[in-house]
Amino acid sequence: MFQANVVTGEVCGSVVDLSLPGVVPFELERKYRSLSKHNGLLGWNWTSPFDQGLHLARPGLVYRDQWGQETPLAPAANSNDGLVASAGNLRLSRAAGELVLHAPPLTLHYPLPKPGASSFLRPQKIVDGYGNALLFTLNEAGLPERLVDTMGRHLRILYDNTARIAEIRRRSSTSSAEQLLLRYGYDRFGDLRTMSDAAGSYHFEYADHLVVRWTYPSGLSGYATYDQHGRCTRLRHDGGRRYRQLDYDDRRRTTRVRCWIQRTGC
Numbered sequence: 462m463f464q465a466n467v468v469t470g471e472v473c474g475s476v477v478d479l480s481l482p483g484v485v486p487f488e489l490e491r492k493y494r495s496l497s498k499h500n501g502l503l504g505w506n507w508t509s510p511f512d513q514g515l516h517l518a519r520p521g522l523v524y525r526d527q528w529g530q531e532t533p534l535a536p537a538a539n540s541n542d543g544l545v546a547s548a549g550n551l552r553l554s555r556a557a558g559e560l561v562l563h564a565p566p567l568t569l570h571y572p573l574p575k576p577g578a579s580s581f582l583r584p585q586k587i588v589d590g591y592g593n594a595l596l597f598t599l600n601e602a603g604l605p606e607r608l609v610d611t612m613g614r615h616l617r618i619l620y621d622n623t624a625r626i627a628e629i630r631r632r633s634s635t636s637s638a639e640q641l642l643l644r645y646g647y648d649r650f651g652d653l654r655t656m657s658d659a660a661g662s663y664h665f666e667y668a669d670h671l672v673v674r675w676t677y678p679s680g681l682s683g684y685a686t687y688d689q690h691g692r693c694t695r696l697r698h699d700g701g702r703r704y705r706q707l708d709y710d711d712r713r714r715t716t717r718v719r720c721w722i723q724r725t726g727c
Contacts, residue, residue, distance in 0.1 A: 462675060465707055470687050470692025471496040483611040484593040492529060495671050502626045504653035505670040511605055515571055522546050528595045550668055567589055579603050683725040
């Protein structure tokens with residue numbers, strides 16, 4: 462699940478919790494980056510497509526994509542054509558009472574900011590070049606609470622009292638009954654501690670928001686240790702199945718990596 466970046470020492474990992482194939486597919490990929498310092502809807506240092514959106518920072522705007530990558534948008538010099546800001550192939554315009562971000566091959570539609578509301582806007586619609594769309598219903602806090610995909614499937618997103626995702630449910634196509642798909646649990650520090658689905662539960666432990674242990678539904682665990690700079694120094698798994706040690710030489714700007722996989726080599 463987790464790997465260490467040998468250049469930065471950052472622990473990274475990703476897992477797909479939910480996949481909805483369709484004309485415009487939706488994939489709930491949960492990504493972890495130990496050095497991101499991102500406090501999102503799935504806890505510290507985790508990002509997902511539900512975290513993508515527009516941050517109304519000053520003096521400009523910042524677009525965060527579904528992978529957590531942030532891109533500053535430069536304000537337009539001339540807004541006569543509705544253009545608000547741009548960066549590379551990203552173009553943000555104002556039209557028909559909403560903000561529209563052209564991010565080929567998709568277009569993302571955002572509600573206009575309300576006075577006193579959050580400075581972070583999440584999309585209410587994601588459209589491809591043929592008009593097929595993922596539709597999001599946002600609650601009063603601007604958080605997605607419902608999703609309808611291009612196949613007509615309905616998801617409901619529920620939150621705990623700290624505005625973190627607690628459950629994701631799917632509505633039956635033949636009745637009002639709902640099926641629980643995913644459940645998330647957090648500790649008092651805002652770290653993701655458990656993720657449960659039909660296959661079982663994953664458990665996570667942290668130190669200062671840095672993941673130090675993760676346990677799979679099978680019961681096997683992985684472990685990470687860090688230096689005083691938050692860089693990973695060791696990754697290992699139960700039973701010696703996998704082991705990696707990283708030694709940093711800051712003066713020479715090099716990293717020495719030693720690893721074993723089932724005692725057969727790196």
